[in-house]
Amino acid sequence: MFPMWGGESLHAPVRAIADVLANDAEGESSRRMQLRVPDFPGFAPGQFAMLSAGPLMAARRTDPLLPRPMAIYRAIDAPGGSAVEILYKITGRGTSLLAETRPGQKVSIVGPLGRAFPHPEPGERVLIVAGGTGIASVFDLAAKLRSSNQLSVLLGSRTAGDLMAVEDFESLGIRLQIATDDGSRGARGQVTDLLSAALESAESTRVFTCGPTQMMHRCAQICAAADVPCIAALENHMACGFGVCLGCAAPLVRGGYALVCRDGPAFDAALIDWERLP
Amino acid sequence: MFPMWGGESLHAPVRAIADVLANDAEGESSRRMQLRVPDFPGFAPGQFAMLSAGPLMAARRTDPLLPRPMAIYRAIDAPGGSAVEILYKITGRGTSLLAETRPGQKVSIVGPLGRAFPHPEPGERVLIVAGGTGIASVFDLAAKLRSSNQLSVLLGSRTAGDLMAVEDFESLGIRLQIATDDGSRGARGQVTDLLSAALESAESTRVFTCGPTQMMHRCAQICAAADVPCIAALENHMACGFGVCLGCAAPLVRGGYALVCRDGPAFDAALIDWERLP
Amino acid sequence: MSDATSVDTSVDLGGIPLRNPVLAASGTFGYGTEFSPFLDLRRLGGFVAKSLTLEPRVGNPPPRIAEAPSAMLNAISLENVGVDEFIRTKLPAIPDGVTVIASAFETEIDRYAEVCARLSGVPRIAGLEINASCPHVKSGGIEFGQDPAVLAQLVAAARRATIGPLLVKLSPNVTHIAEMARVCEGEGADGVSLINAVQALEIDTATRRPVLANGLGGLSGPAIRPIALRMVWQAAQAVSIPICGIGGIESADDAIKFLLAGATAVQVGTANYLRPAIGGEIADGMAAYAREHACERLVDLVGKLELPSR
């Protein structure tokens, strides 16, 4: 019923209690959280985890109730067991609660979930276009492709302070372009304008995108016009993250829905009915 | 409808957002919280405040919902506005949530609430009997009476680690006796046994008590037998703290109910129908 | 429109003119004066006083309250000073310029009517709200507001007993809230208030008893807000008399949701305990919302919920 993505055989997810090792400011509106998760399975770029703080604080509380989906930014080394890094933007109640947790406290993590990004052909030219929270979803992909592919990363946000992970991308030594609405960093304007410019060269290219729905929709349109394959990683609301609540449905052009958590989060952008995506 | 207590003309309560200056361990199961509350009104011994953390944390949450009543332990000096100290035992969700707050965070405070303890006659012999969380409710009273009255304070708890404020009482230079169920500090046994012993002397005495219902009930019985007036500060569950939810009703011997937050928390122990008090 | 005065916040609740749509709910605001230390009561649209019976009433034994997830339970029973004492001592103590709505509750219809009669025409009382819905008073278990026929008799009797504005406060413990609202409209009520607390039970597994001495209690607070919002919307589809929305309101944003769902005014209940000045804050916040959305009169928001185009 749905085109298979990704070559790798993925590990089964686990539910674990993670130790917060760090939870520091990242830019003006985001946080970088480091979590020690004993025996966290291996994961592939594009996979995510469901995080929640509330139910585990000393004062067991039920509001906000639902865990929040977050990309697994990357694996890191930490004493005593595997550890992962999460970069998140503080947008509302769930992420504010995460932001309150201090090193030494615990959070609940379920993952790795979802499917990996598909592999581009080795050597193939790859453009990664990311904005807002979506930036965190593509770093691991960029890190994996830097050696195998000729890679350019285009990052966008409203303003410089909203950007995250820029230094990490720079440290990859890849081609990096930034656009902000107010021009406070990089070019003034939309990251999608950078995409249009980049696609003017005739080379065959594969585009990966993650970010606000408007931005991804625009990417999909630009790529369709340029006849370039585009992979979009969606960020729907989720309750479970593993295919049982049916809450994360993304409408498909051919009718019906895909589940972002189970069939994605990465999809061929041409399959998504962007107009009907919340 | 209800006998008036306390001589002092009390200040009207305020609702304020307090800055947490400190929130440190006190004994093994309690905390000492220091709150800067700009323009907090003057208060009298026996008065309390309603505290809540949840609604003010960055992630506005509604669970646990209700504020918790806490005695105003004492006023303290702090840079930039009046400050108060609260000593609380971590018993459940509300106090656990309070215990999570860090200096720099804020809590909501409504107070001062309730009535003051009545004034004993100057020179009169006074025994203060307190246990568990009730210890926090009587310190300010002891501090006020040390010079005007011949004062003895009897403190009790299950075990030494559950005690709070002992050093503060010692620093008052008053007669202080302690009893713990396990004998880990002071006499082994009930604080009420110390009371019985203390009442053997024929002197006219006034007793003040605050703590677990069982303990206060026992005090009331001992005092009634010895024909000694006993004032008990009750610790019912509360929702509002200022007489509107009618949730804190304490059953009276003569029938009907008093509101602990409005008519108390301190009552003539002989008026309370202890059997029907939760 | 950056100036507060440029938003018209006034509404007409079934003949009760309110300076703004924010009322305090019965039983959560005492007799008003308890809140004077915390806010100028004139910042509110008004308040509904604790429900009154013919004679003074003593409440239930404790525990009367407990906490639940994002909510509280109460079984106060209808402890109150009685209608005559209210008129003699409580009413005069309320500062001038504060809009007061009196609430009536009784165990028999003729007694209801008598309470309404005594409150009717009393200066300072802007209108009556009959509480047809107290979920924990054991009047044979079932509530006046749970049976359309009984409710109709009650409203008719109250209507005969008073010429002033009459609101009926509905029980949420029903299958068809819209039907109950229609009954009230049919019998001449000037408006309906909903919802009252939802009948609920909490148990202590240590004692194997209900946490409330009364057994059952009423659930209130944020937890019931989505249920209240649904019922207000359903009632608004069914009647043309104004609706006063109640249930878990704790912010101006919440209050606006109730207006959009079809409420002309709102009542704030449990939140008054946590933040005694919240009614005034919500009224200010609603005006601010109107300004931000270039809406000159709050009434223009009533029922403006856009429904899914299907």
Add this chain to the structure above:
Amino acid sequence: MSDATSVDTSVDLGGIPLRNPVLAASGTFGYGTEFSPFLDLRRLGGFVAKSLTLEPRVGNPPPRIAEAPSAMLNAISLENVGVDEFIRTKLPAIPDGVTVIASAFETEIDRYAEVCARLSGVPRIAGLEINASCPHVKSGGIEFGQDPAVLAQLVAAARRATIGPLLVKLSPNVTHIAEMARVCEGEGADGVSLINAVQALEIDTATRRPVLANGLGGLSGPAIRPIALRMVWQAAQAVSIPICGIGGIESADDAIKFLLAGATAVQVGTANYLRPAIGGEIADGMAAYAREHACERLVDLVGKLELPSR
């Protein structure tokens, strides 16, 4: 009694033998195998599979879920693979030794009966639960479970269609839950499950639309637990068939509350999303409670709530 094996956790739910009283609720546990990574499904008493219709069904447009205070709202509609596909591919995938209850939903009574008939007698299916209560499917707005006469027809038809154990899942959106339970008992149901999600509405004041594309949705999670507990207790006073308690259960302590209120077994719903292994943890916790309270069989706790002596 310090040894786990010394507590008898088994219960009989209307002819369905369960190794312990903890089931996963329909629609929150998929078709079971989704949870295999997180726990050995045999730790559960069993699970109720996603409700099935005659044909496969596509769900509502998004947003389908939202958060509410201590709760979530959903308007999934009854997206499912259809009864035949379930029997052909989903059922065989479920590990041996896992007790499976199938759930039936339809928009007409004869279609309900047909779904039941197809599920009836299928090996591996221990019993049927008919979902008379989906709060967001627009079958003329009103739910099967909201009208005693309609409910009676539905249960009678389902009863004729299957010889196996038959549970009826009740809607909470009713005035008298006890009456609905009696109707089910009268028409031959072997048990009743309650409650389903409570009909609710949440609004986004920025867009002035419902947050769910469907408009109304079902409220679930801890917020509804005190309401569910009240309804289970009321139903238990009215019928002698076993009751399966559902609503906001997130701990062993919560589950024990439902047993004390009169439930023979419980279902865990929304909590499965937050903590996928919670069903197993709750089962262990219930056994621990029994040990601490020197209770040799969990069934001995059923209905043991001590009521106020008045």
